[in-house]
Amino acid sequence: MLSGKEVATHNTRESCWIIVHGKVYDVTEFLDDHPGGSKIILKYAGKDVTQEYEPIHPPDAITTNLPPEKHLGPVQPGTVEKVEVAITDEEKARQERMSNRPPLDEILNLHDFEAIAKLVMAEKAWAYYSSAADDEITNRENHAAYHRIWFRPKIMVDVTKVDWSTTILGHRSSMPVYITATALGKLGHPDGELNLTRAGAKHGVIQMIPTLASCSFDELVDAAQPGQVQFLQLYVNRDRDITKRIVQHAEKRGIKGLFITVDAPQLGRREKDMRMKFTAEDPSEVTKSGSDGVDRSKGAARAISSFIDPGLKWEDLDWFKGITKMPLILKGVQRWEDALKAYDLGLAGVVLSNHGGRQLDFARSGIEVLVEVVSKLKEKRGLTFPNEKFALFVDGGVRRATDVIKAVALGATAVGIGRPFLYALSSYGQDGVEKALQILHDEFEMNMRLLGAQTIKDITPDMVDISNISSHIASIPGDKLYDINYESMQHAKLRQA
């Protein structure tokens, strides 16, 4: 066993060891491959870096990215000097805002969590969660699309009792909503995705565990209550043995659905996240590309995703069917032809999604694609929805129970919600996530009554007017760069002249 003293002598670029979770790693040859640049590692060379490591890296990031011969084994307990991570003025100001945030009972809707999270989250964390690709048009369209769908409520229906519970892939759920997969939960809260597991258990809502969770997969499955249903979101690894191991382990641990993410052969250019250059203090320090040629100077997203296989193709699905019996669902389908292909291949369903606008900008919203998919699969295969055999899910921009009800009316089995639960856990931890779920329950109760629907089955296509669904009015974003940098400079020059 290595002593902390011995590890401390390896604190240079020539020989750099670090300690993570009580284990010693030789990262000397990894320094220039580190997505956040070498500087941040050298700052902690020879020391225990766990506290700095945890919020940004999935637990197994170091073991999967470092060859086994660099894993030097456990460090002797009691021999390691504690690393004090100095509290910056920015962090002090943030903690001050956190202590002044409104009490939870003043939160009335899911938008409130976003407003508070923006105030109380660390800049890097907010950038990562809120970021979307390019001009973020799709991110805005995701919610805007719901504003183009109007209700045709029924009256004189006895709605004394209303019930919005449902089944998702054959499992009971208290509402047609699941907590979708979003990476790096510990950026927002030290308990990370555990907040989602625990709140989901209390409110009978399914959690989709992300490949890039901050918490380990087993930690999240161990934290589930008996009978609590969890799905797994999978980024397919270039190394198929790693993927096979993850999938078969998940099945053994009782995961009830494998959601294969298909809209991210490369993670999108999320410029707010990129500006953070994540952990590298000196941006020019951030390595342009590692030994595998992956450009790592693009913030956290790109940093943690170089393992994703851009070569994933339809033929791979037979391989998946051969390694698991879990229902297979494709997450990130964006046109009816691909939904039809997934149905013909006997998959259990698709998530009509553009990754929360974080991937291809100008991709259409999930709800608009839903309308197209339902009509085309009816025309081509005589299918009606919701459909037990082939479930349609939608995610992106869902912030109200009325958004969910619109999706259900149009044939969705259920809807995934992402950022609102992240903002809730970042502002109030598990209590925040529970409050968000309770708000949705309260909104369902009211809206089902006002719609004249007693149960989910009574929410039918005739209850919505979708005549405007495809008329996109993309608000052209202001040209910040020109307006702030160039235009004002010209004015300044003219003023001086």
Ligand SMILES: Cc1cc2c(cc1C)[n+](S(=O)(=O)[O-])c1c(=O)[nH]c(=O)nc-1n2C[C@H](O)[C@H](O)[C@H](O)COP(=O)(O)O
């Ligand atoms: C907000 C967010 C979304 C992420 C997400 C991380 C964040 C912070 N990450 S990402 O880092 O790679 O982009 C994932 C992910 O791990 N895997 C995935 O399939 N979708 C990922 N998504 C997309 C997510 O599953 C939903 O499609 C999206 O969040 C739905 O939109 P709303 O946030 O508006 O509800």
